[in-house]
Every structure is written in C-alpha cells, then in structure tokens.
Amino acid sequence: MGLLEVRSGDLVIFTEVTKTFALGAASFTAIKDVTLRVRRGDIVILLGPSGCGKSTLLNLTAGLIAPTHGQVLYAGRPMDGLNASVAYMTQADHLFPWRTVAGNVGVPLEIAGVSRAQRTARVAELLALVGLSDFASSYPNQLSGGMRKRAALARLLAADRETLLLDEPFGALDAQLRLTLQVELLQVCRALNKTVLFVTHDIEEAAALADVCVVFQGLPGTIAKVIENPLPKDRDLRALRFDPRHHAFTNELWAMLTPDLAVPPASSAAQMH
Amino acid sequence: MTTHRNLLYVTRLAFLLALLALWQVGSTRGGFEFYISSPIAIGESFWHLLRSGAFLFHASITTAEAFLGFAIGGGAGMLVGVGLGRSKFLADVLDPFLTAFYSLPKVALAPLFVLWFGIGIEMKIILAAVTVFFLVFLNTYTGVRNVSREQLTVIRIMGANEGHLLTKVVLPSAITWVFAGLRLSVPYALIGAIVGEIIASNRGLGFLVSDAASKFDTAGVFAALVGIVMLAMVLNVAVKQTERWLMPWKASEGLREVTV
Numbered sequence: 001m002g003l004l005e006v007r008s009g010d011l012v013i014f015t016e017v018t019k020t021f022a023l024g025a026a027s028f029t030a031i032k033d034v035t036l037r038v039r040r041g042d043i044v045i046l047l048g049p050s051g052c053g054k055s056t057l058l059n060l061t062a063g064l065i066a067p068t069h070g071q072v073l074y075a076g077r078p079m080d081g082l083n084a085s086v087a088y089m090t091q092a093d094h095l096f097p098w099r100t101v102a103g104n105v106g107v108p109l110e111i112a113g114v115s116r117a118q119r120t121a122r123v124a125e126l127l128a129l130v131g132l133s134d135f136a137s138s139y140p141n142q143l144s145g146g147m148r149k150r151a152a153l154a155r156l157l158a159a160d161r162e163t164l165l166l167d168e169p170f171g172a173l174d175a176q177l178r179l180t181l182q183v184e185l186l187q188v189c190r191a192l193n194k195t196v197l198f199v200t201h202d203i204e205e206a207a208a209l210a211d212v213c214v215v216f217q218g219l220p221g222t223i224a225k226v227i228e229n230p231l232p233k234d235r236d237l238r239a240l241r242f243d244p245r246h247h248a249f250t251n252e253l254w255a256m257l258t259p260d261l262a263v264p265p266a267s268s269a270a271q272m273h
Numbered sequence: 274m275t276t277h278r279n280l281l282y283v284t285r286l287a288f289l290l291a292l293l294a295l296w297q298v299g300s301t302r303g304g305f306e307f308y309i310s311s312p313i314a315i316g317e318s319f320w321h322l323l324r325s326g327a328f329l330f331h332a333s334i335t336t337a338e339a340f341l342g343f344a345i346g347g348g349a350g351m352l353v354g355v356g357l358g359r360s361k362f363l364a365d366v367l368d369p370f371l372t373a374f375y376s377l378p379k380v381a382l383a384p385l386f387v388l389w390f391g392i393g394i395e396m397k398i399i400l401a402a403v404t405v406f407f408l409v410f411l412n413t414y415t416g417v418r419n420v421s422r423e424q425l426t427v428i429r430i431m432g433a434n435e436g437h438l439l440t441k442v443v444l445p446s447a448i449t450w451v452f453a454g455l456r457l458s459v460p461y462a463l464i465g466a467i468v469g470e471i472i473a474s475n476r477g478l479g480f481l482v483s484d485a486a487s488k489f490d491t492a493g494v495f496a497a498l499v500g501i502v503m504l505a506m507v508l509n510v511a512v513k514q515t516e517r518w519l520m521p522w523k524a525s526e527g528l529r530e531v532t533v
Contacts, residue, residue: 062430082429094427098445098522107441108431139522159431 006076011163011195012038012061017070018220019056029220030056033070036214036223040162043189043196045210047203047253053221054199055091058165061197062088087159091167093152095140101151102127102136108159126154129184131177145172153181157188163195170205182209183237190233203257207250208237215256225256310491319496327481332500335478338394338466339508342401346462347455349402350409354451358417359443375411379404379465383472392473401465408461409454416450417443449523452516459508467501478504 006013014036020029031053038044046054059065060072063083072079087108095104102123109119127133130150140148149172156164170178186209189196200206206213210229217224229235230245240246293312300311322328357364383400390396420443428442470479478501485493517524 064426064430084432086430088427088430090423090427092423094421094423096424096442096445098448098520107428110441111428111431111433111437141522 006073007037009039010037010073011040011075012036012197013071013073014057014060015071015073017057017060017067017072019053019060019065020068032220032222034221034223035070036226038195038197039212040195041193042211043186043198043209045206045213046197046199046216047206047210047213048201048216048221048224048257050201052216052219054216055167056221058088058167058197058199061163062086062165083163085161086163086165087156087161088165089152089156089167089169091171093140093148095148095151095155097140100137100139101132101143104140104151105154105158108155112160122158123154126158129157129188130154130181146174146177149173150177150181153185162193163197164189166196166198168200169198170200171202178205179237185209186237203250203253207246207253208240213253215253217257227252227256307489307491310495314492315495315499318490318492319499322481322493322496322500328500331476331478331481331497332504334394334476335463335466335470335501336504338397338469338477339401339462339504341398342465343405343455343458343462343508345398346402346405347409347458350406350411350454351413351451353406354410354413355417355439355443355447358414358447359439364414371407371410375407379407380468383469386469387473397466397469397474397477400469401462404461404465405458408458409451412450412454412457413447416447419450420446448520452512452520456509456512456516459512460505463501463505463508 014034017034018029018032020027034053034057036057046057048054056065060067060079061074061083063079063081063086066072066079074083074085095101096107099107105123105126106119109122114122124133124136127136130153132147132150132154135143135147135151140151143151149169153169156166156169170181173181182205185196188194198209207229210227211233213227213229215224215227216222227249230249231240231243235243235246296309297312300306300309306314319328357367379400382403383396386396386399390399424442424446425438428438433441466477467479467482470477471483474480478497481497481500482494485491485497
C-alpha cells in the first residue's frame with residue numbers, strides 16, 4: 001500500500017480506503033480502494049447515484065467509523081476516534097423534538113460554553129441567515145421538511161468547526177431557497193476558509209458548488225473521476241447559468257454519470273462476500 | 274367541537290344519574306341496603322364526615338403518605354433508572370435481583386415494615402415508596418435505554434461530554450417514559466398508603482374504610498371510598514399538569530392536525 005505523501009494544504013487524505021460493514025454473517029463493502037486528497041479551503045462535492053458509499057466517506061472523516069483497509073489522515077495525523085474539527089449535517093436532521101428551533105441551533109454553543117447572551121445573539125443571527133427567524137420558538141414537529149433542513153444547517157454553522165460535512169443538505173428544498181442557501185453556504189465557507197465535504201446526487205448542485213467534484217460509481221463505491229471546476233473560487237452562483245465554462249463542466253458531469261444512471265442500481269450486483 | 278363536548282358532558286351526567294337512581298331504587302326496594310347501602314345514605318354519611326372535619330383530617334394524612342411515598346419512590350426510581358440505564362454492566366449484574374424483587378407483591382412486605390418501622394406514618398410512606406419505586410425505575414430505565422443512538426452521536430460530534438449527553442439528550446428524551454411510570458404509580462402510591470392504614474392504623478382514609486366496615490356501616494365504607502377516588506383523581510390531574518408543564522413540545526404535538 002503506497003501512502004500518499006502529505007502536501008502542504010492537504011487537510012484530509014484517504015489512501016486506498018476500503019470500508020466493509022458486517023451485517024450478521026454477511027458483509028457489505030460500501031467503498032473500495034478510495035484514494036482522495038482534500039485541500040484546505042476547498043468545497044469538495046461527492047457526487048454519484050444513491051447507495052454508492054458517499055456518506056461512508058463523511059462518516060470516516062467524522063471518525064464515526066474506521067476504515068477496514070487503508071488510511072484516513074486528517075491534518076496530517078491518522079484518525080483516532082471522533083474528529084473534533086468537523087461539524088456534520090446528517091441526512092436525517094436529528095433535531096431534538098424537545099427543544100425549540102432556537103434551542104436546537106444553540107446546542108453546539110451550549111456545549112462550547114458560550115455565555116447565554118452571546119448564544120442568543122448568535123442563534124438569532126444564524127436563524128436570520130437560514131430564514132427561520134419567525135420560527136425560533138417553534139418545535140421541530142411543527143416545521144416542514146425544508147424548514148427542518150434549514151434549522152439543521154443553522155445548527156451546523158453554530159458549531160464553528162474548520163471542516164463541514166454535509167449529507168444531501170438541500171434535498172428537500174425548493175429551487176429558489178436552495179440557491180439562496182447555496183449562495184450563503186459558499187459565502188460563509190469562503191469568508192471563514194472552511195473546508196467542505198458535500199454529498200449530493202444532484203448534478204446541477206454539484207456543478208454549482210464544487211471546487212472539486214469527485215464522481216462516484218458502482219457498488220461498492222469507487223471514484224470514477226476527480227474533476228476540478230474550471231471556474232474561480234469567487235464565482236457568482238446566480239450568474240452561472242450564463243457561463244459557458246459552467247455549461248461545459250456540467251455537461252462533463254452528466255456524461256460521467258449518465259451510464260451509471262442508465263443502469264438502475266438494483267441490476268448491478270451488490271458485492272456480498 | 275363545543276356542541277360535541279357538551280353532548281359528551283350531558284351524556285356522562287345522564288349516565289351517572291341513571292346509575293345512582295338504579296342503585297338507590299335497587300337497594301331500597303330490593304332490600305340490599307345493608308350490603309350496598311344507597312347513594313342517599315352515602316351522601317349523608319359523606320356530608321357528616323365533611324362537616325365534622327374528619328374527612329379533611331383523614332384525607333390529609335393519606336395524601337401526605339401517598340405523596341411522600343410517591344416522591345421518595347419516584348425520585349429513587351428515576352435516579353436508579355438513569356444510573357443503570359447508563360451503565361450496561363451494572364444493569365446486567367443486577368437484572369435477576371431486580372426482577373425477583375419486582376415480582377414480589379409489595380403489599381406482602383407490609384407486616385415486615387410494621388415490625389421495622391412501627392405502625393406510624395413512616396411505614397405507610399415506605400410501603401407506598403417501594404411500590405412506586407419499581408414502576409418508575411423500570412420506565413425510566415427503559416426510557417434511558419431507548420435513547421436514540423443517532424441523537425447521542427450527533428451531539429458527541431459537537432464535542433459533548435458525558436454530562437452534556439445526560440442533560441441534553443438522555444434525560445429529555447427519557448422524560449416521556451418517566452412520566453408514563455409516574456402516571457402509572459399514582460394509584461399504587463395510594464394502594465401502598467391505604468393498605469398500610471388498613472393493616473395497622475387509627476387514622477387515614479384506609480382506616481376509615483376498615484373502621485366503618487368493622488361497625489357494619491356500609492354507607493361509611495362507601496363514603497370513605499368516594500374520598501379515596503376523589504383523592505386519586507386530584508393526584509392524577511396534578512401529574513398531568515406537571516407533565517404538560519415539563520413537556521411543552523408534547524402539547525404542540527397534540528394540537529397539530531395529523532398529516533402523513
């Protein structure tokens with residue numbers, strides 16, 4: 001196994017990572033031989049059809065699971081237990097039903113020991129950012145799916161970590177709101193030099209947000225190709241529709257994924273050992 | 274909605290009146306008055322108890338016993354439930370012992386408690402507390418064991434320590450179970466107190482029941498029973514109110530129209 005050498009600017013390095021989950025007597029390989037560099041400050045989109053192990057990379061980066069083979073380095077060190085440098089927005093929002101929206105968003109701040117006054121101010125700011133100011137004192141069960149996602153996004157940003165892991169965060173949102181939040185996310189990440197690992201199966205979203213787009217395929221998931229966005233980091237998401245370079249990038253992604261989309265995942269045999 | 278509710282209340286009242294009328298007529302005409310008394314006689318007996326201040330005196334003693342037993346047993350049940358819920362090993366070690374003790378009808382301990390604590394108020398409080406303890410303990414334990422692992426993981430990633438886990442996830446999510454246990458316990462706290470009084474006492478609603486029965490005063494027995502039912506209902510409402518106050522998110526759930 002040849003380990004990738006650590007270059008300056010690298011934050012996360014996956015070297016020939018394979019992850020196999022035991023399911024009773026059977027086992028299931030989610031990703032196989034994944035080698036990937038994530039540079040500090042990049043927005044890395046993990047793109048591919050459902051069920052090809054994209055979320056597994058997030059769980060590895062969060063330190064929730066360890067690789068079966070291979071190595072994950074974070075900031076030059078091998079992972080050991082939970083990664084204290086990441087904030088994770090999971091696919092299910094996992095908001096606490098016993099807390100109001102404001103209470104939920106404030107959880108990371110409470111844990112960090114932020115004073116009540118500062119917390120209130122910060123929570124109000126974050127709720128305004130995701131457009132939930134009017135729902136601060138609502139409980140999660142009173143919110144729509146999209147609003148819950150926005151609350152989870154606000155909670156993610158409250159954690160103030162250098163790396164953000166997002167698992168299909170904008171899936172349940174309408175197109176306009178999605179664009180608004182994408183713009184906000186991009187702005188926040190650029191301003192604070194956040195590194196982002198972002199899972200999606202939406203090609204348009206990937207093309208818009210990615211600095212680097214990692215295209216996954218198959219079962220178990222392997223990296224088909226890593227494509228750099230030709231557009232600069234300070235691109236304006238609202239103007240992308242008119243940019244031919246963006247069209248070319250989007251088309252390249254479509255071309256990569258179309259064979260995979262043409263074959264339904266069920267017919268490609270799941271690898272069971 | 275209101276007409277529906279009014280109809281409900283009117284029907285209930287009619288049912289109650291019919292029941293009382295049947296009782297009254299049946300017992301006086303049928304000659305069962307010695308065994309089942311009659312609503313009017315019970316009313317008189319109850320009124321007499323109220324006016325003489327005896328009801329308030331006895332009811333306050335039973336209330337104090339049941340309440341203290343409920344508080345002590347419930348508190349201990351919650352503490353032990355959370356403790357064992359968080360420590361799998363300890364729970365596994367203690368499991369057979371707790372099951373054995375749980376299967377024992379707690380009332381059977383009453384004679385022992387008389388030996389240990391005498392026939393004063395302490396013995397009734399402890400009997401009520403022991404009964405309540407297991408119900409609250411088992412529910413709290415189940416609640417703590419059922420805390421979503423995902424929610425725990427989510428908050429761990431945020432950097433939570435064991436204290437945070439407990440106060441921010443485990444306790445709030447187990448509270449539904451705790452209250453299920455507490456609500457179940459209300460009648461049992463009363464059973465503990467009243468059985469204790471029936472066995473050995475000269476005060477309390479349980480004593481009132483057994484005293485009246487020993488004098489063949491059926492109306493007096495029923496009057497004391499009415500008092501016990503009223504007490505149980507008051508305690509139930511108190512638990513429900515506390516529940517509503519401590520779990521505001523449940524209220525919003527109840528009011529919400531159901532959609533899928």
